[in-house]
Amino acid sequence: MWSDLPLWPDQASTSAAQVDALYLFLIGLTIFLTALICGLVTFFAVRYRRRGPGDPVPEAIEGNTRLEILWTVIPFCIVMGLFVWSAALYVHLSRPPDGAMQVNVVGKRWMWKLQHLNGRREINELHVPAGSAVELTLTSEDVIHSFYVPAFRVKADVVPGRYTSMWFRATRPGTYHLFCAEYCGTKHSGMGGSVIVMEPAAFQAWLGGDTGESLVEAGTRLFGELGCATCHVDAAADSPSRGPKLAGLWGSEVTLHGGGTVTADEAYVRESILDPTAKITEGYPGVMPTFRGLMNEEQMLQLIAYVKSRGVAESAPPARKEAAQ
Amino acid sequence: MNRPHAEPALDYITAQYGVRSWLLTRDHKRIALLYLASVTAMFVLGGLFAVLIRLELLTPAGDLMQAETYNKVFTMHGIMMVFFFLIPGIPAVLGNFLVPLMVGAKDLAFPRLNLLSWYLYTIAGAFTLYAIVVGGVDTGWTFYTPYSTSWSTSNVIPVAFGIFIAGFSSILTGLNFIVTIHTMRAPGLTWFRLPLFIWAQYATSIIIMLGTPVLAITIVMLGLERGLHIGIFDPALGGDPVLFQHFFWFYSHPAVYIMILPAMGVMSELISTFSRKPVFGYPFVACSSLAIALLGFFVWGHHMFTSSQSVYAGLVFSILSFLVAIPSAVKVFNWTATLYKGSIRFDTPMLYAFGFIGLFTIGGLTGLFLACTGLDIHVHDTYFIVAHFHYIMVGGTIMAYLGGLHFWWPKITGKLYPEGWGRLSALIVFAGFNLTFFPQFVVGYLGMPRRYHAYPPEFQVLNVMSSAGASILGVGYLIPLVYFIWSMRYGRDAAANPWGATGLEWQTTSPPPTENFETVPVVTTHAYDYHAQAARERAAAAGGAGGGGGAA
Numbered sequence: 001m002w003s004d005l006p007l008w009p010d011q012a013s014t015s016a017a018q019v020d021a022l023y024l025f026l027i028g029l030t031i032f033l034t035a036l037i038c039g040l041v042t043f044f045a046v047r048y049r050r051r052g053p054g055d056p057v058p059e060a061i062e063g064n065t066r067l068e069i070l071w072t073v074i075p076f077c078i079v080m081g082l083f084v085w086s087a088a089l090y091v092h093l094s095r096p097p098d099g100a101m102q103v104n105v106v107g108k109r110w111m112w113k114l115q116h117l118n119g120r121r122e123i124n125e126l127h128v129p130a131g132s133a134v135e136l137t138l139t140s141e142d143v144i145h146s147f148y149v150p151a152f153r154v155k156a157d158v159v160p161g162r163y164t165s166m167w168f169r170a171t172r173p174g175t176y177h178l179f180c181a182e183y184c185g186t187k188h189s190g191m192g193g194s195v196i197v198m199e200p201a202a203f204q205a206w207l208g209g210d211t212g213e214s215l216v217e218a219g220t221r222l223f224g225e226l227g228c229a230t231c232h233v234d235a236a237a238d239s240p241s242r243g244p245k246l247a248g249l250w251g252s253e254v255t256l257h258g259g260g261t262v263t264a265d266e267a268y269v270r271e272s273i274l275d276p277t278a279k280i281t282e283g284y285p286g287v288m289p290t291f292r293g294l295m296n297e298e299q300m301l302q303l304i305a306y307v308k309s310r311g312v313a314e315s316a317p318p319a320r321k322e323a324a325q
Numbered sequence: 326m327n328r329p330h331a332e333p334a335l336d337y338i339t340a341q342y343g344v345r346s347w348l349l350t351r352d353h354k355r356i357a358l359l360y361l362a363s364v365t366a367m368f369v370l371g372g373l374f375a376v377l378i379r380l381e382l383l384t385p386a387g388d389l390m391q392a393e394t395y396n397k398v399f400t401m402h403g404i405m406m407v408f409f410f411l412i413p414g415i416p417a418v419l420g421n422f423l424v425p426l427m428v429g430a431k432d433l434a435f436p437r438l439n440l441l442s443w444y445l446y447t448i449a450g451a452f453t454l455y456a457i458v459v460g461g462v463d464t465g466w467t468f469y470t471p472y473s474t475s476w477s478t479s480n481v482i483p484v485a486f487g488i489f490i491a492g493f494s495s496i497l498t499g500l501n502f503i504v505t506i507h508t509m510r511a512p513g514l515t516w517f518r519l520p521l522f523i524w525a526q527y528a529t530s531i532i533i534m535l536g537t538p539v540l541a542i543t544i545v546m547l548g549l550e551r552g553l554h555i556g557i558f559d560p561a562l563g564g565d566p567v568l569f570q571h572f573f574w575f576y577s578h579p580a581v582y583i584m585i586l587p588a589m590g591v592m593s594e595l596i597s598t599f600s601r602k603p604v605f606g607y608p609f610v611a612c613s614s615l616a617i618a619l620l621g622f623f624v625w626g627h628h629m630f631t632s633s634q635s636v637y638a639g640l641v642f643s644i645l646s647f648l649v650a651i652p653s654a655v656k657v658f659n660w661t662a663t664l665y666k667g668s669i670r671f672d673t674p675m676l677y678a679f680g681f682i683g684l685f686t687i688g689g690l691t692g693l694f695l696a697c698t699g700l701d702i703h704v705h706d707t708y709f710i711v712a713h714f715h716y717i718m719v720g721g722t723i724m725a726y727l728g729g730l731h732f733w734w735p736k737i738t739g740k741l742y743p744e745g746w747g748r749l750s751a752l753i754v755f756a757g758f759n760l761t762f763f764p765q766f767v768v769g770y771l772g773m774p775r776r777y778h779a780y781p782p783e784f785q786v787l788n789v790m791s792s793a794g795a796s797i798l799g800v801g802y803l804i805p806l807v808y809f810i811w812s813m814r815y816g817r818d819a820a821a822n823p824w825g826a827t828g829l830e831w832q833t834t835s836p837p838p839t840e841n842f843e844t845v846p847v848v849t850t851h852a853y854d855y856h857a858q859a860a861r862e863r864a865a866a867a868g869g870a871g872g873g874g875g876a877a
Contacts, residue, residue: 005786009771022700023770030690037661037686041679044664048600049671057855058668063606063659071658072651079647082697087640089699094636109476143472144566146631146706150772153703157632159567160471161560164633177781181631181706181774183465185472186393189777275563 012176012197013152014169018089020153025085029078093154096167100135101128104215104301107138107145107158109184110191113298117305119214120207124193126178128170129203135167137266141297146182149195155181163266170197219306222299226291243288244281246310255282269304336739336836351436352839357422358737359443364414365806367450371405374398376799379761379792387779395778396463397479403466408488409450411722412580415587416498416533417446419729420526422737424502426830426837427520429511429846434504435497442497445490453487456480465776467577470558470569474550482548489544492537495583499533502526511829513848520828520852521597521610525590528614532579532586532621540576543569567632574625582621584718586614588725589656592681595728596660598826599675600667603853606659613652620649630701639698646696653689657682672824673747677728680755684720688713691766709769715762727754727805734809735819739836742812746804754801760794827858 011017048058103126106113114122128134138147138158145158147166151174156166180191198206213221223229231243244254253261254268257280262268271278273295276288295303337354347355377398381389390398421439425432433439456462462484464473473481506527510519547569549555556562558569593604604610626634626642660682669675691713695701704710728751734742764787769775773784780788822831833842850857 004783006771006783007767019700019703022697023694026690026694026697026700029693030687033690034683034686037657038683040661041664041682044661044667045669045671045679048664048667048669050601050668055668057601057859058666060603060854060856061605061662061666062603063609064662067662068606068609068655068659072655075651075654079650079693079696082693083644083647086697086699086701087643089697090630090639090643090702091636093699093702143476144469148706148772148774150703150707155631155702155705159633161566162633177772179772179774183396183467183469183472183776185463185476186396188396189387189392189774189779 010151010172010174010176012170012172012174013149013154014171015089015093016151016153016171018092022085022089026082093166096135096165097133100133100167103128103134103136104298104305105136105138105147105158106297106301107140107142107147107180107184107191108297109142110180110187112147112178112180112191112193115215115298115301116207117215118207119212119218120209121212124178126193126195127203127206128195128197129200130170130173130197131200133167133169135165137301138164138166139297139301143184144182145180145184145191148179148181149176150179151176152195157182163270170195173197173199215302215305216309218299219302219304219309222295222303223306226294228303231288242285244284246307248311250308250310251312254279256280257282257284257286264307266304269307270300273300273303335838336834337839338739338836340839349440351432351440353421353425353433353436353439354737354837354839356439356443357418360413360417360421360446363443363447363450364410364418367405367409368414369806370454371402371410372799372802374402374405375795378402379795381778382780382788383792385780385782385785385788392778393463396465396776397461399776400462400465401457404453404462404484404488406718407466407580407584408491409446409453411584411718412495413446413491413498414584414722415591415726415729416495416502416526416529416583417442419522419591419726419733420502420529420587421498423522423733423828423830424505424526425509426736426833426841427523427828428506428509429514429829429842429848430505430509431840431842433501434509435501438497439501442494442501445494445497449487449489449491449494452490453484456483456487459483467573468547468569469573470547470550470564470566471560474547475559475561481551485544485547489541492541492544495533496537499530499537502530503534506530511846511848514829517608517611518848518851519611520590521593521604521607521614522587522590522828524611524614525586525593528618529583529586531615532583532618535622536576536579536583539572540580543572543576546572567629567634570629570632571625574628575622578625578628579618579621581714581717582617584722586617588681588722589614589653591725591729591732592656592660592678594826594828595674595678595725595732596663597853598732598824599670599672599678600664601825601855602663602667603851603855604659605662605665606655607852610656610659613656616652617649620645620652624649627696627701630698631705643696643698647693650689650692650696657686657689671748672731673742673744673751674728674732674824676748676751677724677731677754680751680758681721681724681728684716684724684755684758688716688720691716703772704769706774707769708765708773708775711775712762712765712769715765719762720758724754724758727751730809731805732824733830734812735823736830736835736837738813738816739819739834740812740816741819741823742805742816743808746808750801750804750808753797753804757794757797757799757801761791761798762794764788764790764794822862825855825858825862827853827855832861 102117104115112124114126140158140160148155152168154166154168156164176195178193178195232246233241249264252264254264255261274292277286280286337352460480463479464477546557550557556564558564558566597604624646627646630639768784768787819835821835829846
């Protein structure tokens with residue numbers, strides 16, 4: 001009978017147990033305080049019920065400062081404790097561990113398109129290995145969606161024009177619900193699928209099974225097809241180039257024309273491709289045309305993977321400046 | 326205590342007859358009745374949409390209506406209930422009727438603006454109904470961008486325009502209350518002698534005045550982007566979709582307090598009257614309304630923990646949300662303490678008040694779950710949220726609204742409602758409510774997202790429970806609707822003060838004359854002095870003097 005009436009969701013990630021612990025504590029607190037309040041109300045209501053119209057007017061009790069301070073301070077302490085506990089959990093959920101396996105996710109009304117680093121694509125399904133941290137980079141092609149896996153207790157809004165991320169470490173092989181949690185129009189409730197947690201060896205076999213180009217390969221190809229290489233030339237340090245070099249760009253602090261710096265991350269690279277004049281690298285002319293409309297979000301992620309593959313910053317920004325002069 | 330009058334005195338209802346006398350009235354009491362009729366109509370309509378939602382969710386497959394229709398149905402349910410029932414409900418009906426009476430004034434400060442506010446509400450409602458008739462809207466009551474501006478093909482602009490107009494109606498009511506409470510209090514009625522209902526209306530009016538313009542501006546921007554493709558929110562036009570959420574919740578979170586604060590005001594009156602004791606810790610309860618009103622403006626980001634706002638912003642909004650919970654919790658403790666050594670009666674309004682305490686406690690405590698950032702990630706946008714805010718909005722606001730309506734019904738109409746039916750309806754509402762919404766906490770934690778037309782089969786049992794509860798709740802709401810209407814014609818005449826309450830409104834006749842008081846009352850005691858009230862009653866019984874007129 002209980003199989004028809006589930007009361008507890010599957011626990012299939014390392015954070016699930018942590019979230020559930022806080023949830024259980026709160027349930028305990030709720031039961032305790034609700035019982036206390038309802039018990040007192042019931043007791044007073046019965047004990048001090050009016051027995052007849054002749055009952056005297058009860059003595060007025062205006063208040064009791066000590067009691068009121070007490071029942072302000074105690075809840076204050078309780079909620080501050082809850083704040084600290086939940087904030088620690090929140091920060092933990094927001095910070096993916098280093099070396100997490102990367103998967104790109106693009107939401108589109110009403111489907112999920114996913115791509116692994118080696119190029120393996122999935123639609124409305126996500127295969128992950130048990131025991132490894134997985135980090136998703138998410139964006140949307142149209143409206144806001146939200147990627148939600150209840151069994152992992154994780155959720156992240158998928159916002160057009162932005163990259164959001166989430167991570168989890170699955171613990172138990174199995175198939176779990178994937179939902180879109182942010183209302184996105186007609187078939188919102190159909191925009192779901194499953195997350196399939198596999199034993200690591202089985203996952204490796206699955207992952208290697210049907211790959212095309214890897215993300216970096218696809219990005220490299222796009223880089224050529226779109227003519228990016230015409231300007232973003234990685235020639236010798238003393239030869240001029242019209243666009244900033246990409247080698248060592250990722251993660252560096254880019255000095256901007258007109259002052260200020262920006263960290264070269266997903267959002268920066270995306271903006272530079274779609275809206276090149278928004279942030280012009282110091283020392284370069286603002287001549288790059290926009291590539292808006294020439295690629296979809298998945299291709300954008302492939303290009304970003306390519307830029308990333310050109311290596312994390314080692315040479316200091318001044319070197320690029322000199323090259324431009 | 327039905328005293329025969331020497332001549333049949335004219336009250337505000339019998340003072341004039343004819344449709345014109347109602348549609349052009351400037352009497353706050355008549356305007357309150359106009360509001361009562363229109364707000365009730367909107368509640369019934371919103372309720373019918375809820376019936377459709379619960380019918381569709383009886384089965385996992387989306388088999389009763391098309392997905393598109395379902396999306397419109399839950400959107401219209403939310404819009405009707407939030408903007409046309411919960412927000413205006415207690416202030417425009419009970420507040421309109423009671424604020425002048427409770428402060429001992431003849432009317433509100435601006436009677437013509439008050440009538441205009443009802444007309445604006447009616448126009449807004451008509452506009453929204455028109456939009457439903459020509460096809461409805463499917464964005465959810467939250468109108469999230471860029472869906473609402475660039476993707477939805479439904480009637481976003483007419484509905485948003487309706488809400489825009491309704492906002493002005495709220496603003497006029499808030500303005501009227503603030504000015505009236507500041508300038509028109511009876512002689513001797515100092516701030517700390519005011520009934521707590523007035524404090525609650527005052528705090529609510531502040532929120533209305535400060536928050537509603539932001540909603541209006543947001544709707545204008547939404548219209549500009551949807552109609553003229555000016556990029557504000559849609560990234561394809563160079564906008565930022567999350568910016569809309571900030572604007573929207575900057576109003577709509579305080580709007581939650583617009584809905585619940587007046588209900589808390591009603592609660593203080595009910596608990597005090599039916600236990601014949603002053604509200605425990607009056608100054609704190611009064612000031613906590615203001616504290617909630619002000620703190621309530623700084624917690625909007627707790628609707629956006631998963632929205633991609635920064636972790637730091639999330640933490641700040643989390644801690645502020647925890648803080649705003651404290652004044653609400655203290656109010657519950659103070660009401661409970663008021664019962665201690667009281668003289669407690671179990672009339673219908675008090676049963677609703679007991680129901681409120683239980684449901685609001687659960688609603689408030691589950692709010693703590695959501696202020697917990699790390700836990701909110703999981704339950705955000707699931708049925709857990711739906712259950713939580715229905716415990717506050719339906720379990721809190723509607724319970725208090727019904728309790729208040731029963732409490733002041735004798736004053737409003739001069740008639741008594743049938744007490745036995747009243748108590749029965751209060752019990753049915755309480756039971757039906759819990760059966761409807763408690764299972765939604767469970768199904769929400771299991772992971773069922775809100776606004777789902779179809780859902781996985783393992784959630785069915787809990788959804789069936791919820792739909793069954795909703796049908797009981799519906800019966801609970803229908804019973805008062807029937808006997809209230811019945812009582813207007815067939816109810817027994819009510820005395821001036823059937824509950825032995827202390828407010829100034831009880832010291833005039835039921836129903837009151839158009840000018841409210843025969844002589845301007847003078848106040849010499851604080852709001853809840855039942856000894857003075859008992860002395861007045863003894864004097865009236867001994868002297869056989871007229872029942873109406875001035876205070877002690």
